[in-house]
Amino acid sequence: MDKQERKRLLKVFVVRAVALYALWLVVYYGFIQPEGSLNAWLTNLVIQGTVIGLDLLGYETSGEGSLIYIDNQPVVLVADACNGLELFALYAGFLLCFPGPIRYKAFFIPIGIGVVFLVNVLREIVLSLNYKFFQQTFEFNHKYTYVFVVYGVVFLIWRYWLNRYSAIAKN
Structure with a gap:
């Protein structure tokens, strides 16, 4: 791929990213709404x-409202910001913005969102156990460790798609 083609692909990506971000803001704040039924x-x-x-791990667990309980003790509050919706949009947006065949995007977007959802649920499971057994490390792990892991998984899926199916991979 020559320098001119790289510049063109970068411009396409940036224009799509700005347009998609603007569209996301309109849709999210105008229709979905942060406190709306989709988030709930x-x-x-x-x-x-x-x-x-x-x-399944053998804990006596329940969920009431936004709280998760283990042995009748509240361990994690799952806020709407932690449900993964914005991460789904970020993941899908990246694939939509990058030049590449739509048929691969149509396949990888739902698969990736499913993987990100499962990783997020695993994150909440581990956070719940972290709080129950190691409360002193909860804040650090919530803020850094688990966020790094979830975004790391998203990055690996992006990288796989980029190297295998994007317009760059074809050149």
């Missing part, structure tokens, strides 16, 4: 997945 539904889905996972 997704947060509840994350809580249900976390409770199921903890139950």
Whole structure:
């Protein structure tokens, strides 16, 4: 790929990214709304997945409202900001902005969102156990460790798609 083609692909990416970001803001704040039913539904889905996972590990678990309980002790509050919606949009937006065949994007976007959802549920499971058994490390792990892991998974999926199916991979 020559320098001119790289510049063109970069321009396409930047223009698409700016347009998609503007569209996301309009859709999110205008229709979905931060306190809307989609966020509530997704947060509840994350809580249900976390409770199921903890139950499978043998813990007495429940979810009430936004809280997850282990042995009747509240361990994690799953806020709407932690439900993964914005991360799904970021992941999908990257694939949509980068030049490449739409058929691969149509396949990889839902698969990737599913993987990110499962990783987020695993994150909540581990955070719940972290709080129950090692409260002193909870804040650090919540703020840094688990965020790094989730974004790392997203980056690896992006990288795989970029190297395998994007317009760059073809050149």
